[in-house]
Amino acid sequence: MGTDPPDSRIACFERLCRQRRLPLTPQRRAVLRFVVEREDHPTADQVCEAVRPQLPGISRASVYRVLDMLVRIGMLTKVCHPGSAVRFDPRVGRHHHLVCLQCERIIDVEDPRLNRVPLPDVRGRGFQINDYHIHFRGICAACLGKKNTRARTTRPVGRPRAGHRTGPTNRSR
Amino acid sequence: MGTDPPDSRIACFERLCRQRRLPLTPQRRAVLRFVVEREDHPTADQVCEAVRPQLPGISRASVYRVLDMLVRIGMLTKVCHPGSAVRFDPRVGRHHHLVCLQCERIIDVEDPRLNRVPLPDVRGRGFQINDYHIHFRGICAACLGKKNTRARTTRPVGRPRAGHRTGPTNRSR
DNA sequence: TATCATCCGATATTTAATATCAATCACTCG
DNA sequence: CGAGTGATTGATATTAAATATCGGATGATA
Known part of the structure; x- marks a missing residue:
């Protein structure tokens, strides 16, 4: 499931949101799309920078919140290693x-x-x-x-x- | 080696320091002793609090520095997990x-x-x-x-x- | 379209960790 | 044993990561 193509993962995410009555905001779409399209495991800051062009006004706090939410609903996992900020991994299996x-x-x-x-x-x-x-x-x-x-x-x-x-x-x- | 009794590890540390001409300060002894005597894996802050009674004036910066030095010479390893500060592990094997x-x-x-x-x-x-x-x-x-x-x-x-x-x-x- | 809960952005704050620097201290050598 | 030397220490400031707060905006549903 964590290895499905990006579009399939986005669809899965939208389904999850509807099921749980969680608003499907552009911020959430953009953050998720960016992470699932990346091969590596970006930090919150990297996500923030990468998403700004498409969503100019997005705030750092929102990126943190959205990432945290994506982890909680099981779309992403956190990975961490001494010496660097937490990274986000689209593969949950x-x-x-x-x-x-x-x-x-x-x-x-x-x-x-x-x-x-x-x-x-x-x-x-x-x-x-x-x-x-x-x-x-x-x-x-x-x-x-x-x-x-x-x-x-x-x-x-x-x-x-x-x-x-x-x-x-x-x-x- | 990481499982030896505390005294043996302290001795090993002293040997390492002499070999590398690193001063053997009370701060270094105290920090190392505390970590090798603990079953769990304390954070820098926990080390700081625990060492204060024996070494009243020790500064937080020193604790960080000493822990970092102990990692670099191979007496400790860092372990990290999302959601908590870095922890220090006396077992290096x-x-x-x-x-x-x-x-x-x-x-x-x-x-x-x-x-x-x-x-x-x-x-x-x-x-x-x-x-x-x-x-x-x-x-x-x-x-x-x-x-x-x-x-x-x-x-x-x-x-x-x-x-x-x-x-x-x-x-x- | 109206309603309402939720989310967003801005800001401030907390926490972890590092950088700087004068004074001190440990080690070595004589 | 005492002086010299260089690294360490503590104090302070600073950076960076992450979280808390709050009014206004927005998405979902009917």
Whole structure:
């Protein structure tokens, strides 16, 4: 369902709104249309900028409100990664993400094998698992391209002690 | 390594600091000690409040700085979930999390089977996967206890159209 | 078209996190 | 043990993300 073409998703959204007696405003249409047409996962700010040309007066607050509403009715999901604002994902079915540690891009990934991950036995702890989601962390193609831009997680901290080796010698500053 | 007892982790931290010529300040000790002694994953603010009694003058900025430094040298990892501030996790090895959708508690989970998740074939897209991490979403024991406090994700939006059924009838309010 | 609940835009506010800078402190070396 | 040096600290200001408020506007229904 989260992978249907944009028009189908808009139609689904309109149906949902009518069912729930939620007004179908131009703001809501525009925000949803933008997010479902994007391959990546825009932040609220990106949505705001992108929608302004078509809806000149739209306010930031409305974008936040509409996005939140779209999440609540199940048209979008939120994804989040340390260091960046929350992003919105038009796919609500189970799928997973590649997260670039360098540019924070979030890329969808789907693989039938990933739907057969065993659930941990947490009954002893009384936790009820509803769903799961895998973050694959790494470096995306674009960032691998621009070499030597070191990933945040591997940035050396401090300076090596002169005369002592503490593992591989840190090269640059 | 992320599961060693607190004292061992503190010792490891001191070794790291000496190796990298990073000053070993009381603030750094206190912050690290607090996080490694906690079962849950405190936010920067929680760390700040908890450390104040022992280190009355510690500033919020220092807590942020110290936590950031501890992440960079590999003593902690950041975990994040939509709707709450970043949390800090003393376990740096591969492990996974139960995320309560209601109270946002984050609970560690480890299961050898979860270390054998197949990596998706993303070579075509040029993404280099370094590691992965699974979020199991659901409701924790404490929240299951206080019944009828509806989970955020299942909160009905809008009102059902009178006379029409749109799936399971919404019961409360 | 009239009615009414809801939503929108503008604004202010909260919260999380970062930047700046003088004074202090930890570490090293003599 | 004491001085020198560079990084850290605390205070403050600032940025950024997200939410709250409220009068006026708008969509849905009849």
